[in-house]
Amino acid sequence: MDLTFTPEEEAFRKEARSWLDANVPRQPLPSLDTAEGFERHREWEHELNAAGWAMVPWPVEFGGRGANLIEWLIFEEEYYRAGAPGRVNQNGIFLLGPTIMEYGTAEQKARYLPKMASSEEVWGQGWSEPNAGSDMAAIQATAERQGEHYVVNGQKTWVSRGSYADWLFGLFRTDPESERHRGLSFVLVPLDAEGVTVRPIPQLDGEAGFAEVFLDDVRVPVENLLGEENKGWSVAMATAGFERGLMLRSPARFQNTARKLVALYKEAVGRGESVDPGLREAVTRAWMDAEAYTLNTYQTVSRLLEGGKIGAEASLNKIFWSELDVKMHETALALLGARGQLLPEAPAAEGVGGWLDGYLFALSGPIYAGTNEIQRNVIAERILGLPRS
């Protein structure tokens, strides 16, 4: 593998860096899991989009920049380096967008992608149900075909940013006789349709970005079906592959955390504190792991550029980044000692309060995007070829 960047890629990096340096808000935006923060993040997305930076690897006609995936990784590195806001439409741009690119009709691409790139329409992911989490094939919500419409009924839960999102993509049972992963379809549901009730769920930090969504006789036109009817499972697996294997958590995020961790360690040493040598090793290990994840991602992207696909190894990836995130935050809190318990707004937090917030969110990494236990099952069966029981 050739890890040097081409002159064009270096020029792309320079252009991205200079735009971000000039435009990233100086003050952090309020949390995107609050009503105000959500809208402020949406405005930021409009700015990114107007300048052509919203989703750089997409074709220009759909609101992208026509860049390749290596340039996307470069953009991500610059984005995190600049401390730019979290992506409020991440379920749209990173998960549904690539899925529409692969499975959507020409009309669907033209209808959905530009408004997704601009975040005029922000998307929630509707997989989980009260009785279908890890076992997603147990989905009970239905979409019954009636002429040119589906009539959708059921309940979805844990929809990130569902309290404020405009649309929901999800899996619904379209064949009432079917069982497990057969007979499911991938349907796009507007959250302002009649019969939709969105009920916010406050999270550990009290913010209510999460939501449960109740669907009562919601009429959705058949054009909102993505892929073939009753074959939604394979469409959803493609979405999950993008989520776990590449797009949701780019390496830049972890390189950025590793850099902050190294700075935290140096500050502690600089203050003359005696730091446990075990923590020095943990900091070094975190930095090395973030670099290893980066190199591995460049390898994945090189493979994709040569026509390869993301396969079951996405599960290895997901375990690696989610466990790394927890370890890095645990190390930071151990370095901070009692100060690590301060919230960002506490006067004595002096800029370190973000670690606790980050730690609480990192704890959910082994759960969302499919729990790590389930990913280990996938690795055992599909990569190692071990028997199911």
Ligand SMILES: Cc1cc2nc3c(=O)[nH]c(=O)nc-3n(C[C@H](O)[C@H](O)[C@H](O)COP(=O)(O)OP(=O)(O)OC[C@H]3O[C@@H](n4cnc5c(N)ncnc54)[C@H](O)[C@@H]3O)c2cc1C
């Ligand atoms: C921060 C966050 C954001 C989320 N966002 C969304 C979203 O936007 N949209 C959405 O649809 N969902 C979302 N989810 C839900 C998430 O996908 C589910 O929580 C997850 O799939 C687990 O399902 P569950 O909570 O029902 O747990 P369960 O499936 O009940 O699992 C409970 C425990 O049992 C273990 N377990 C279950 N089955 C097995 C097995 N066969 N082998 C070994 N262990 C097993 C699990 O690993 C877990 O530890 C989010 C979750 C979190 C934490």
